[in-house]
Amino acid sequence: MDVFEAIADPTRRAMLDLLADGERPAGDLVLAFPSMTQPGISRHLRVLREVGLVDVRPQAQQRIYALKPERLSELDAWLNKYRAFWPAQLDALERHLDRLHSPSKPTPKRSPRR
Amino acid sequence: MDVFEAIADPTRRAMLDLLADGERPAGDLVLAFPSMTQPGISRHLRVLREVGLVDVRPQAQQRIYALKPERLSELDAWLNKYRAFWPAQLDALERHLDRLHSPSKPTPKRSPRR
DNA sequence: TCATTATATAAGACACGCGTTATATACGGC
DNA sequence: GCCGTATATAACGCGTGTCTTATATAATGA
Numbered sequence A, B: 001m002d003v004f005e006a007i008a009d010p011t012r013r014a015m016l017d018l019l020a021d022g023e024r025p026a027g028d029l030v031l032a033f034p035s036m037t038q039p040g041i042s043r044h045l046r047v048l049r050e051v052g053l054v055d056v057r058p059q060a061q062q063r064i065y066a067l068k069p070e071r072l073s074e075l076d077a078w079l080n081k082y083r084a085f086w087p088a089q090l091d092a093l094e095r096h097l098d099r100l101h102s103p104s105k106p107t108p109k110r111s112p113r114r
Numbered sequence C: 001t002c003a004t005t006a007t008a009t010a011a012g013a014c015a016c017g018c019g020t021t022a023t024a025t026a027c028g029g030c
Numbered sequence D: 001g002c003c004g005t006a007t008a009t010a011a012c013g014c015g016t017g018t019c020t021t022a023t024a025t026a027a028t029g030a
Helices: A010-020 A026-032 A038-050 A069-083 A091-101 B010-020 B026-032 B038-050 B069-083 B091-101
Strands: A054-059 A062-067 B054-059 B062-067
Touching (some): A010 A038, A038 A054, B010 B038, B026 B038
Antiparallel strands (some): B054 B062
């Protein structure tokens, strides 16, 4: 299974989204998806692990899962070929790049929430 | 089937890659994939059509397929959450944005090929 | 109208991904 | 060593996606 197939599943995308906010033990992810059983989550975690999208770190009986998004750049690279086609309103991206180039102003005016 | 599932198939990604170079009649795509039969290609085209990634235009008996990549921006939007994680070497992207902002210099020094 | 070209659809086989329940493994505390 | 917690694996059913071959539809040209 490759990265594209791994993220084709909405549950796995949701799991990555959660892990993007910070690492979590597997049990937390099980609780986050009450519609699925523990082995179900465990299998999804295995897929993400095998495809290299997450890292695992044992801590007592727990397994702490962390996002390892390097391979998502493959997806990004593939998209590059198509970016020329929606040449406007990639504001989010541009804002991100601006933030990169001037880390002094931490997202001016933006995101007063949280 | 959504966009994520649609691009999970490598054949469909290859078809999109071909269409990114310009529209093509279905028959051309059939020829481009000798390892697959004509109905196989036709089914993949149907998926891409239904998910809104391509447009079809009849021309005599032919069906001209064209890339319609707007929905790929969904993928791009999803990736935004993760872009913070590989914060360097998105040179290609930055170059693209630079090109957008100053269309005067058409990719300086770059791509002398073709 | 009939034959040819171009593409789509039908029907079926097969594999495989996803979910389940049941069970195994591993660690910590007593 | 034994028990409870945390997670992984096994075994299996089921749906569905992806091929195939055979056939239908549509347009062109004689």
